[in-house]
Amino acid sequence: MAAAGVVGVLAIGAAAFGISTAGDTGGADTPEAAVQTFLEAVDGEDAIGLLESVDPGERESLRRALDGTIDTTERAEITDDIDLDDIQGLDMTVADVDTTVQRFTDDMAGVDLTAGTVKANVAMNDLPFGKTVRDVLGDSTEDPDPASIDLRGVRVMTVRVDGSWYVSAAYTGAEALRRSIDPEPPLPDLGADVDPSGAATPEIAVQELAAAFNRGDVGAMIDLTSPARAAVLHDYRSMLVEQADMGPDGAKFSDLETEARSVRDDEATVRVTAFTLRTGDGAERYEYSLRDGCLRVTTEFQSVIETEDGEEQVVPDTRTADSCDPGETPDTFLYFSFGLFDMGGTGLTFDVVREGGRWFVDPLSSLATTVVNGLERTPLERLKQTAQAFAGADWLFYSDEFWEQCGIEKPGSDIGREDGLAAVDKCMAKFRKFDLYEEESSTATTEAGPN
Incomplete structure (x- = not known):
């Protein structure tokens, strides 16, 4: 700790x-x-x-x-x-x-x-x-x-x-x-010479990075990062490969489209102009799709609704959020990962460098570029509402569907905290929503919070 x-x-x-x-x-x-x-x-x-x-x-x-x-x-x-x-x-x-x-x-x-x-x-x-x-x-x-x-x-x-x-x-x-880690892995050979594969062009570097992600091949992903600017990944490669858990949910990129920009002698920027990312299995599935400058998120899940006679009914449900919809509220903004998926529609951005005649992704610089692009293009009102939600206006996290299904008008950001939380309590008393997880022969339910 x-x-x-x-x-x-x-x-x-x-x-x-x-x-x-x-x-x-x-x-x-x-x-x-x-x-x-x-x-x-x-x-x-x-x-x-x-x-x-x-x-x-x-x-x-x-x-x-x-x-x-x-x-x-x-x-x-x-x-x-x-x-x-x-x-x-x-x-x-x-x-x-x-x-x-x-x-x-x-x-x-x-x-x-x-x-x-x-x-x-x-x-x-x-x-x-x-x-x-x-x-x-x-x-x-x-x-x-x-x-x-x-x-x-x-x-x-x-x-x-x-x-x-x-x-x-x-x-x-x-x-x-x-x-x-227990047992503790040995200290790697820090600063050792490495000869990673890289790629022939900036765009191929990004495309091969996505392909390695789809395979769950952490070693191949590291081999596509800059030996100079991401030296820590190469030094600790064996440990990271051994410890990596890409998860059982089958996250996969598809329909990837890229565009190289600002190509100079040894530096380039590659923008992902379109992609689909599918993840999740069982009771919850997510699809992130960037097309025509808009990121659309579709969530499929199961809910438990208490009927008028007190019985619990399991129903499938789907929610969508679109970054180009000016009416989206902070609960849907959370799907867009606060700028990592650029709200302005420019998508993920990768900074790529040439070393030894091959092209490699600079991960830290890429993250910085994508975050800056996303924040610059995110509507200020959406940022304000999200900041207020994290500051204590918890009711702003709950979706429009949540309020519609319990028949209570959604409180605005200008309502007092006491009144806002009272509205949530009143709504929760009328409507309960659960995530379902199948575990062999038994079904466990956990109360869902916002989203």
Whole structure:
């Protein structure tokens, strides 16, 4: 749990604090100093210092994604005037840290934390939320209990880039995963030379990645990622292949159409202009279909409805959501994965690079590009409603069908939290909805929440 907590701090810190005002300076003379710099930035809520302590290769993609995120949340009034020098409402304290160092290569080392704690206090009323969220939270929101992470046993991975040492969130996460497995796999040969297959063209790289996904071939997927920019995947390839579970639901891509754009000497962008993704089996099945700039999601499931005479009746049900329908509400927006499937219809976007004459996908940069594209094109009103739902306006998560079937008018986002939750309780008293899962000879039912 401690390792997961520190990985969370790394990811959240780089995310919440990583804004374009950070420069390209930073780095430390030793692995220990790199971790100390990172923890000092956490302790001081120093946004700029924290970002500068992260591996520059990871920092660039995080910065690009988060520039777009902050810009969008500011425009949607979800956040308001975040002060990077002192994040309002957040008080972090790092204390009593001791470390030892294990050198794995000339350019990679693990810093093992043998003692130390990170404590966090949050003042909800001081957090830099904008009007969209404040309208739901009100002015007297109760603060969460202080959080504390014991750092003992955590390994923070560091890398040397151009002579300076930085914290690597990617390698720290990979090491946390390796050390959490029982029995623990051996440490891989970090930094070893690899000769992955790649592809002849940018579009073929993306198409072969989808084909490998359909086969559940994690090794082939890794072989299509950049050896330079996704080195962590290649270093931990054996472990990831062994631990991978693509799931029993038969997720498959089909009808994939791609278009290469911005092809330069050694870089290209490939946009997925159309696809169908089918997943799920048994009682629940999902189909995601991107066509003509619109993402349509179809969900097939089973419901249990209580009839007037008190009997339970199992009925098949289908729900659809369309990103091009301006009337879609936050519950259907959740199907679109918050920008991973671009709400503007530009689809998934992959950044592809040429190394050694072959083309490879850059996964982190691709994720950043897709998120930015999606958020930029998502209607602000939809973002506002979704933020309000997560801020406590839970009733916004429930579909129009939910309210129609129980005969209660769906509350708007401007209703008070107490009245909104009372409406949900009233509706649930009239209508119950269950997910059904067949398990050999018995049938289990679990109460369904929103969606």
